[in-house]
Amino acid sequence: MTTQHVLVIGGSSGIGLATANLLAMQGYRVTIAGRDAEKLYRAQRDAPYPLDTVVVDATAHSQLPDVFADLGPLDHLILALGSGKGVGAFASLSVDEVRQGFEEKVFPHFNCAQAALPTLSATGSITFLSAITALTAMPGTSGIGAANAAIAGWVPTLAAEICPRRVNAVSPGVIDTPWWDFLDDHQKSGLFAEYAQKTPVRRVGSAQDVAEAIAFLVRNTFITGQNIVCDGGLSLGG
Numbered sequence: 001m002t003t004q005h006v007l008v009i010g011g012s013s014g015i016g017l018a019t020a021n022l023l024a025m026q027g028y029r030v031t032i033a034g035r036d037a038e039k040l041y042r043a044q045r046d047a048p049y050p051l052d053t054v055v056v057d058a059t060a061h062s063q064l065p066d067v068f069a070d071l072g073p074l075d076h077l078i079l080a081l082g083s084g085k086g087v088g089a090f091a092s093l094s095v096d097e098v099r100q101g102f103e104e105k106v107f108p109h110f111n112c113a114q115a116a117l118p119t120l121s122a123t124g125s126i127t128f129l130s131a132i133t134a135l136t137a138m139p140g141t142s143g144i145g146a147a148n149a150a151i152a153g154w155v156p157t158l159a160a161e162i163c164p165r166r167v168n169a170v171s172p173g174v175i176d177t178p179w180w181d182f183l184d185d186h187q188k189s190g191l192f193a194e195y196a197q198k199t200p201v202r203r204v205g206s207a208q209d210v211a212e213a214i215a216f217l218v219r220n221t222f223i224t225g226q227n228i229v230c231d232g233g234l235s236l237g238g
Contacts (some may be wrong), residue, residue: 004075005029006218009058009112011051012039014177015129016080018207019214024049026215031071033058058108064115075124076218077116079109082129082179083147084177090142098143106150114156117162125166127217128155129210130227132173136235152227159225166224168217173231200233 006023010016011032024030024047033056034040039160040053056067058081068074113126120126133141134148152169159167174195180188192204213230217223229235 004030004164005031005071005073005114006076006078007031007033007071007074008078008080008204009033009056009108010080010082010129011034013077014080014082015172015175015207015214016078016210016222017043017047018211019078020051021047021049022208022211022215023218024051026219028076034051035096042235056112058112059103059152061111061115063106064111065118068115068119072119073121074116074119076119077120077124077126078129078214078218079112079127080129080214081105081108081112084179084182085088086145087140089140093143098146101144101147102150108146109151110154112192113158120165123166123221125168125218125224127214128152128167128169129214130169130171132171132229132231132235134171135227135229136237156225163224166217166221167203169227170210170213170217170222171227171231172210173199173205173234175206175207175210193194195234198234200229200236203232205230205232 006028008016008020011020012034020030020032031052031054033054035057037055044053083101083104085097109128128151130152131148132153133145155167155169158233196203210230213228
C-alpha cells in the first residue's frame with residue numbers, strides 16, 4: 001500500500017483507464033481526468049477499485065495551473081491522450097489534419113507536463129504515451145508518426161532537465177482499444193487478424209498489456225529517459 005497520488009489524464013477509457021485500475025489495485029491513490037464528465041463518471045462507477053475524477057481540458061493551457069493547484073501534491077503524472085489524425089498517404093495528406101493531430105495530442109501532453117511541475121514531487125515521474133509509428137517506417141503514418149515522435153523526443157531531454165524527477169514514455173503497437181472504433185466490427189477483426197500474423201507474439205495487444213508497462217515505469221525509481229516499446233515485436237519488421 002502506498003499513499004502516492006497518480007493522475008492519469010486520458011483516464012476515462014482504453015489504456016488510460018486500464019492503467020488507472022491497475023495502479024489503484026496496487027494501492028496507489030488514483031485520479032482520472034478527461035474532458036467528458038459522463039465518461040469519467042461511468043469509469044469511476046464501474047471501476048473495481050476507488051478512483052477520483054476531475055474534468056480537465058488538456059488543450060486549455062491557461063486553465064491548467066489552477067487545475068493542478070486544486071489537485072494538490074502529485075507523485076506521478078501519466079499522459080494517455082491520443083489522436084487519430086494524420087493517417088494516410090503523404091502525397092494526399094492534409095496539413096490541417098496533421099496540425100489537428102498535434103493539437104489533440106502533442107500540445108496537450110506539453111501543456112499538462114509543464115503545468116504539473118509546481119506540484120509534482122521531486123521524487124515523482126511523468127510518463128508519456130507515444131506509439132511505434134514514431135519509430136518504424138510504416139507507410140501511411142507520416143503525420144501521426146511525427147506527432148508521436150515529438151512526444152518521444154521530449155523524454156531524454158526532460159529526464160535530464162527536470163531531474164531528479166523521472167521522465168519516460170511507452171510506445172504501444174496495435175492495441176485493441178476504442179481508438180479503433182472508427183472501423184466497424186468486420187473491418188476491425190480483419191485488421192487485427194492481419195496485424196496478429198505480422199506480430200511475433202501472434203496477437204494484437206490489450207490495454208492491460210500497455211498498462212503493465214506504464215505501471216512498471218511508475219514503480220521503478222531507477223529508470224528515466226527511456227521509451228519502452230510495447231508492441232509484441234511488431235516493430236522488428238519480421
